[in-house]
Amino acid sequence: MIDVERLLILREVSRHGSKAAAARALQLSEPTVAHHLRALERRAGVPLTMRAGRVTRLTPTGVALLQHADSIAASLEDAERCLHRHADLQVGHLRIAAFTSFCATVLPRPLAQFARTYPGVEIGLEETETDPALELLRTGAADLVIGFSDSATPPPEDLPTTPLGRDEYLAILPEAHPLASRAVIEMSTLADERWISGCIRCRTHLVTHAEEAGFVPNIAFVTEDYIAAQRLIAEGLGVALLTRMALDASPAIPGIVAVPTRPDTYRDIFLALPRDAAPAAQAFASLLVTGL
Known part of the structure; x- marks a missing residue:
């Protein structure tokens, strides 16, 4: 040649x-x-x-x-x-994958700011849970991921990550539940409840938190729709652990209460990029980190 x-x-x-x-x-x-x-x-x-x-x-x-x-x-x-x-971000693309409650509460404002600042960059969003989102990033189908982790499901080790904050888990009970009036609920007192849980990471977190309290939770309902979970609870069909962000992302559901647990428990929100991140992804990551 x-x-x-x-x-x-x-x-x-x-x-x-x-x-x-x-x-x-x-x-x-x-x-x-x-x-x-x-x-x-x-x-x-x-x-x-x-x-x-x-x-x-x-x-x-x-x-x-x-x-x-x-x-x-x-x-x-x-x-x-x-x-x-x-x-210079006159052109390009930014494909984001992020979990549902982050998409509903935090993401719209910085995404709109980015779109106004860089109108030539084509923006795309896929709402999906953390593990599928990370696979999209690894295969090049996403440029940036916002996910969550905890002690049971740590952040990925093969990708650069940046912490974006913590989100507390709360026990969600029917309003008529005997423990509903308490300021804090001992996790062990919920051992005999039917549980409602969501995605794989959420279920793993629930099982780990329950086992630390001395019991294996009876997960009777599985739904990734946190509004559906709250409505099931309001009808007295079970209890759940949901985060403050998930509650903020949904309309107020009558007939339920949210109470901190003891021991308290959290999920950590993180941003993940590939090591060769595109300029648009780097710019949006910087916007998220400085804006939150």
Whole structure:
């Protein structure tokens, strides 16, 4: 395959009329330019330049090759301009994957601010739970992930992450429950309850928190819809652990109460990027970190 750098050196020799002038334009030494021309001629198998007095001209073969050199140079210049536009966020794309309650409460405002600041960047959002979101990031289908972790399900070790804050879990009970009036509920007192739980990380967290309190929870209902979970609780069908963010993301549901547990428990919200994150993802990550 023809060396592109040598082809572009041939182009500069043609433009400037000598190896010395081409060397100055390229900020190379004249022997380096001569070396690359000889190597290109060996690859071509025929002379590409000839001397006419003090001027170096191209042979017919060199002239034919020059047309390709001009096309390559133009393409490289277009690529350079494209890189600058992406780096300056004049164009690009930002594909975000984030969990439901974050999408409903925190994400809209910074996302709108980013869209106003960088109107040329195409924005996409996929609402999904943390583990599927991380797979989207690893496969290149997402540029940035907002997920959550806790002691039972730690953040990914193979991706750079940045903490965005903590979200407290609360026990959600029917209003008529005997423990509903307490300021704090001992987790162990809920051992005989039917439980309502959600995504895999939420269920893992519930099981771990319950086991630390000395029991295995009876998970009778599984739903990732936290509004549905609250309505089931309001009908007296069970209890749940939900976070403050999930409660803030839903309309007020009559007939339920939210009470802290002892021991208290939290999930940690994090932002994850690939190691070679695109400029748009880096810019939005910075906006999230400084804005929260």
